[in-house]
Amino acid sequence: MQKQPTIKEIAKKLNISISTVSRALHDHPSIGLRTKMRVKELARELDYEPNQTAIFFQQGKTFTIGVILPQLSEAFFSAAISGIEDAAAKKNYTVLLGQSHDSEEREKRIVETMKKHRVDGLLISIAKNTENYDHFTNLKKYNIPVVFFDRIPKMESIHYVACNMESGTVQAVSFLLEKGHRVIGMINGPEKLPASIDRLDGYIKALKKHRLKYDPNLIVSSDLTKEGIEEAMRNLLSQRRKPTAIVVFNDYVVLDAIQYARKLKLKINKDITFVSYANLPLSHYTAYPPLASVEQFPYVQGQKATETLLEVLDRKKDEQESNTYYRIILESQLMVNEK
Amino acid sequence: MQKQPTIKEIAKKLNISISTVSRALHDHPSIGLRTKMRVKELARELDYEPNQTAIFFQQGKTFTIGVILPQLSEAFFSAAISGIEDAAAKKNYTVLLGQSHDSEEREKRIVETMKKHRVDGLLISIAKNTENYDHFTNLKKYNIPVVFFDRIPKMESIHYVACNMESGTVQAVSFLLEKGHRVIGMINGPEKLPASIDRLDGYIKALKKHRLKYDPNLIVSSDLTKEGIEEAMRNLLSQRRKPTAIVVFNDYVVLDAIQYARKLKLKINKDITFVSYANLPLSHYTAYPPLASVEQFPYVQGQKATETLLEVLDRKKDEQESNTYYRIILESQLMVNEK
């Protein structure tokens, strides 16, 4: 365990000045070929490596982007972070990670940590029940750009990348209508969640497009727990106009819905048809998969969000104080489960 | 976009020295209550935040641990990173992330990046085909401790956390033997992979325990691609002593094996029974899940690995140059898929 060599030591051993060493290492044109060689030679011998923390410090830049998301073990987010890491690595940025576990408080703490670490920018998918956005607006003061993705806060003047769930829902509902379904239920997420709102909007829009009337009873909000889903199913199936198809919030909970339906001896895709969101690989292997699923391209979202952030960082570098905000909306796409 | 305040400015505004400010902010006992209050007051007003990069720099510690793993989108690793992040956050450490994509070259590059970022320590699950370990041994010189987990290199004197796949395999094979199976095949991973070796050892040990003779023909190595698995299946099923049960490398590929078996109109769990490793939630929802799966507790492995690393860091701090190496082996556990 010996200490790491510094340019200082190299300078001393070579009897030249520190700055000469620094310049030699950077291929500065004004350094004689001979000294340059000697410096590089010794540097290699000593396994010299520049101390990045020193450089970060003095340059006020860390080449690190912070990523805050709810839950890494969810397939969606792990795919997203995978895209993020890939896109960041390509530009020599590194990823600092934090999970909010869908807790506003933890989210706040992580933002603090990221600030302390002087990340160059942040990528955030907000916690399910974050209602106060102070910790985000705060970041502007510190000049730390943020790109939100997937779970976007209802704020003005932000960069974000998201998937168009409304259009995805239109596709999903239209698909069902074309299959002949006339009574289509929906098990949505928490009412105030933007993701829920988008889905509902899409649902209504699709009905309108087909000149069908909208029956609010067919839309049930849920907390997305297994119990919540079962209750929603019970609710829908007990209606007078019983749905023959149900659009469910995502691939995780649709499995619970299907399980419940099967308990009632309903034949999947016959007595009752399901469509959901995410299109996890899981559903392809599943016994009774939903008939179709709205793909949200998490990997691509992560990539795009990262690229956007890096572009913002670039702009900043050029002093181009700017008020343009990126709003990147990927088209979602209904994927039908072929047999 | 104003510049961040520093203790220097605070000092100037208050007409006191920089160090007084520093001490006041740290509740140093030798600072007068009055000045302390004034300093803290102003600091809050200015939204002062210490510049961590400066502190990292001068303390030579970043409170960051680097994590290098093959693929974030794999359920196993995303669960692991989740445990890592949780354990790290608990001790106020942050996680710097890199994916090797199972490429030795990328793995090397990431190690470099991590070194540059002066991470305090590293958590690594090695790439599938890493054969040269120089980039790891190298780290000792830089005094960066490493804890390997799950995918462990064959090196002396390392810390690691892993799950005992050998005992898991013993459990799996014994389970099948007790169910009456006498010809048990195994689709293993690449031959040289430690994970494969452990499984094979467990297989042999279980047979020995039950005083059965070992038939090497029943063990097939594979590259874990869909095609590789199918070929392995073909191989096994064409044998004279055709297996009635097959132990498959993991939950991902067992699905391919099952799919292949079904193509041959074999009845799962009747004509042929499967057991695998990982116990992904996926398999519970699946149409024809393996009968049982060896759980490897990725979240716990991540946690333990992190805790181990932090302990090593602690020891280092106390100058206790030590040659003890942690080898933490979690017991894996066969989980039977109840209906």
Added chain:
DNA sequence: CTGTTAGCGCGTTCAA
């Protein structure tokens, strides 16, 4: 109780 000073490793003027 408080101020002065040095130094962490590096890039970068400015001067020679």
Added chain:
DNA sequence: TTGAACGCGCTAACAG
């Protein structure tokens, strides 16, 4: 073509 000197923000040893 090279060197000396400074500063980034902070902590800590030393000096009052």
